[in-house]
Amino acid sequence: MANSMLACLSQDQPFPLPKVLTHWSSAPATLITQGAEGRLYKTTHLLPSRPCALKYRPPKPYRHPILDARLTKARLASEAKVLERCRREGVPVPAVYAIDAAAGWMMIEWIEGIPVRVGINTWLGERVDTEENEEGEQPAERGDNDNAAAPLVDLMKRIGATIGALHKTGIVHGDLTTSNMMLKPASPVEEIQPNGHPETENKAKALQGDVILIDFGLATQSQSDEDRAVDLYVLERAFASTHPRAEKLFDAVLQAYKETFTKASSVLVRLEDVRMRGRKRSMLG
Amino acid sequence: MSLEKLQLEHIPLEYQVYLGLFRNVANADFLHKQLLSRNSEFEYAFIDASTIISRIHLLSAVYSAINSLLNGSLRTPNVHSEIVMSLNTNNNISDAYRRWGITPGKTRDLVVVKVILPPNSTANQNLSQTQTPDEQTIYGHLEQHVQGTPTPVTDEELAQTTDWAKVRKYYRLNGIQSLDKISDEREKRKQCESLVIVGMALRGL
């Protein structure tokens, strides 16, 4: 057993591959992330020209195999059903291509582009660099200039509108962070025209594209103000820790959320409550 | 004309997949009888082309069936019946045959899928089969018995025969506002295709 597992390990593959990835394919799969629950590979669905993400939940050796299989199956099914629901309702999420719940994997549409987290950090980083050189100002002051922050505010609004659309369907995400949103480049026709200044082009590109929600592993059906408010709160905290300099723009998320989702007002009232509890808890340590 | 040979991603190279499309088939009744009587010369997935929207739709079912075969988890007697079953959104096999299979007197255009298993595969039920038939043999057999016009299995050809009323019903695509809002016809088809495929993927879950 140990030997056969070792045989599967190679320099490129730090983990034994799931069985599905040991069969022939036109190109080897790439391991993208190794999370707490599972691994994510980039590979192909049916044809070499159809890239997909393969989400694999390996068996947990410490759990009883029958229980483990049942849990894995239930979680995959739940995640896939949420994705289906979103697709039917027009909420931007990856399409589901194939599921083998017994084997612990599902293949979903590969979303080109970058996580929102990377886009925001790239943009903040580059902005600071250029302006420090020109004016020698402190990075912390940058967010104050409304005009300069406009592209970021615009992205925040797109994020808020997407969450509004999600909540409208009666689903809460459960793990909203800027890593669980992708920025998918818009179709080529809409792409920014080159203006001969590579730096500003890259800067603008970093925040461009459609916001696609991913990772519905913790999503549930809920229409309660509390669950919706917690979704927003989790994202707010994630912003504060991942992008402290963008935190003050978070109002733009809430503004767009309110404009997209008719039941937003009571959620936002509840959000105040959730924030207060959060502060109390952090004061208690 | 000949069949199309296909190599799908994540399927061992020894498994050969052949696709064919016959338009204006005149002897659906005869073909249906061969299936009913389990005539071992007719080991094909015969699919009513009016229920297929695209190659990706068809190939998703083929992949799902071969994947089950590889895992030893077929829910039907063989990989060909499993392909028909894989087009369904539930595990009811007679439902699947009625909707996606041949209907005597009704089926006009026919998609044919033939999967050839490796000779020594444990999943290979056809023990009498000493030599794996080659493409010419398979095509010759189909040409002899299917009275229809051989046609390339392209998205364009498949789109011509699609009965959208049926597809909408079978995959519960009616009354979806987000679909009705899409004005671009190609975009709408893409969205339909993705809903069809997730419906199949969720079969039995």
Ligand SMILES: Nc1ncnc2c1ncn2[C@@H]1O[C@H](COP(=O)(O)OP(=O)(O)OP(=O)(O)O)[C@@H](O)[C@H]1O
């Ligand atoms: N469909 C996709 N297309 C492109 N990249 C993706 C896709 N899904 C996930 N990724 C990338 O892989 C990373 C991890 O994916 P995901 O968040 O779904 O898995 P996870 O966090 O391990 O899952 P879980 O939280 O359920 O254990 C994402 O942050 C993203 O960078």
Ligand SMILES: [Mg+2]
């Ligand atoms: Mg994640």
